[in-house]
Amino acid sequence: MLATELSPLADLLDPAAYPHPVDRVEGLSTHISQLFLAGDFVYKLKRPVSLGFVDFSTLGRRRFYCEEELRLNRRLAPQLYLGVVAVVRVGDRIRIDGQGEVIDYAVRMRRFPQQALLTEYPLNEVLIDRLAERVARFHASLAPAPPNTPYGDPLAILAPMRDNFAPLRAALARCDDPQGVLSHRLQRLERWTQKRFAFLRPVIEQRRREGFIRECHGDMHRGNVVVLDGQPVIFDCIEFNASLRWIDTMSEVAFLTMDLAESGDSSFARRLLNGYLEVSGDYAGLRLLRFYQVYRALVRAKVCAIRILQADPAQTTRPSSPCGSTPSDAAGASSASPDGSSDPRECDPRAGDPSARAALCHYLALAQTCTGRHQPKLFITHGFSGSGKTWIGNRLREHLPIIQIRSDVERKRLCGVAPQGQPSVQQRAQLYTAEVSEQTYARLLALARELVEAGFSILVDATFLQYQQRAAFRVLAQRLNCPFRILVMQAPMHLLRERINARSHEGADASDADIDVLSLQIASREPLTDAEHQQAVFLNSEAPMQIEALLAHVAGDQGRRGSGGSPLRVGSHAGS
Template identity: 60%
Template structure:
């Protein structure tokens, strides 16, 4: 009861901030946005975010000092990814009956002052495109790479600490659904998801611990979804991170990716979710995180459902409309169920000369199929610590493209493909695969994994290949370092597919832009797509 009174007193005082005269700058009108843990006042050029005096278990803003501390934390943490938006922390004061921002009198609360932006600039409100998603993936990847791993003796990332907030989702959801007029189906889904969470945790416990030891636990954003990303001058800024609970912020970086990809898929942008994931992996090389990706995606969908359950309870107490939050709970439970599913993984490799369109084909397919593209150009450079788009000097090229380096690169691609297939992900290995001894281990892997296997063979006239290679090399914006001399050497040394290999081959004319529907139909409809002999 005391907590309710504190929040009621705070809410009554904050009503004064709806008056434009409460601000030390010109304001025509004030708009207010209320969430389950904050009130945001949109006033003139600025937004003032005030923490509600609530204590919900995972967050405690019940005292003035706590609210001040977390305002300062919010400023510190959000300046990492959205410095232009976050300005300062300001006091809310009261002198007699007058409440103001940074006025005279006693300090009664605090607010984070932010630069206001148009709501249509939010990712959740605007049309998305591939180039923007690429920039976002690169920004998030570089952010994660810049973070310091949690100290080995910290509790963050310990398997039991990972499981605890996952299990915390189920209580509020079950309480919200019990008493509902039609709760049975949703309660059944919730029970199945709780059982799935326990079972997956038992299977993944060792991998979760390995992720912690390997430095995957870092001080992340914690709440990265479309509604917390704004595009300013063409660049994505990620704001409103979790400042109120360190254990929800010091997390596996792949948990952060799970939230954003889940959120994109929930919005019907599955192709862009796949594009984001692939580009993020190309930059970070964190393919090992895919083993726990779906585990975290289910968790993130259930977090969304729990927030809706909290809103449902608040609406019930206030006598408001409960239909929206109740429907949203069902929506996110269904999404969690989808994320918990698995598909039969497939292995694709390419076979083609430089400039034949292997990478473009991969980029096209990875937006329409649930596959991870492994580019030999990127993985080769990663092995030798060379930046993706760095053009090596002559002495570097001798090492980078030696026979030993090429052999090492194909071994690494095989290892990655094996791990990804084992984690339930389809793989497209994007390399020239000009020699039979390079291709044979991948067919053997598909046979061992008993998964469908295809060789994608993009083809174009030699004159077209030469033109493309010259243009790409001159542009210098791609990971490939192949020039015209490399192409001529490939022409002389390429070993054609054997009769056995041709059983798995799909030849694609890439002289002109590919029609994705036709390519997908041929992939799905290809008869000889199994790895066993008929």
């Protein structure tokens, strides 16, 4: 919120207090920081507070955490975080970065416009893809937590989750809830959290052993992402509490995807998740995704609960504490809760609608949604390179909660090649050998089993030209009692060649299949059997694709298990 009392640092509102030209200074304040927006720069000071989860009570601590903020944020936003400067007293005046008695320290940052924040900036596919890759590569660059530290201990992970419920119960007691709908929802969420923790505890321990507890950002949401020159820049990580940033990398992904879904367009959340998984290969972490998404949504709810508890009890049963944007006009503006998670819609009791209660209800409902499990479905594609398998997968996951697994990506991963990387001549020769192909399909089958068992629908994007390759997945679907469909992608031969040549020329796709590979595919293809035709959806990628018809057909599979059904033809049929 806007600072009304900045004493004894009110002198920093004077443009003359800065070592560079400034026309006007604006002061902003959160419960742990003071910010001064001065020309092209922002100066962020730590408030001298000790709140349990954060301790800035001494000059030495404030300097240390300023330096930590600089160190940590330069990993992702070096262009924003410029340095740590002294705040000095010269006579009876306070100045930034001058000669005099040092009374405090500040992080100097480059300023950016409010409309560049991802909460304001129009989302698009290219931006989401860049963000997914940025997060995945950031996580890959981090060292695992040392084994002699408490980070990632299951009980340490559960503790803040449990801590969410006491203030939520207290806030709901002050709210109008005549039928007890909200209290009942909260009880279900608490039971779900305890039950899921007990079930997932071995997974949490395994993730710790395997090195997925890393020094992450800790507070990765839209309000802490700014778009500069078309690139997403992630800033304002948690510096004040190490346990809030030494977390499972999937917890960070859960926060960002939950926040994107909360924006009202789940397709971007699904796209980011799939993009992250494609780069990172961390499909095993999906077992924890919903667990952490619920936690992050409940932290948001708790922020609003705290505002309700801080307000006048007589005012909490009617709209009085709405959620508006936090003061993020300055780089680094943050308003963290004790859990370290800030809310770009943080409740401000001085503003108008919507109310804190409405926001609390919203996040409780979001958390409840994140607990939901749907009937997993298993899709595989069938078609030559260039027939549109990846394209249809990308379109489907915009509409459905599907994890897309690409053989081109996993084939490269097995051979030590980055998804978008260019293989060497030796690697290219190795990629499409019979041995590597067999290993690739075994990898795809193992991933499909793991993710369907975890409750996710899967689309396996591969040519599936051999009967035995397809049969293994059909048997898996039968064993797991889930609907199974073969998406048969078709296009004229001349169009396949054109697409493959164009893709090779652009060099922007994970597939390295060329015309020679296409020739091998044509020679080795085993057509669908009569039984497989009953599980097939025929799609002609030359014709305009009727996604709505395909979605309606897929929705009709809700009650089917493993086999049966009837084929669907979308677009003009070009033969199977």
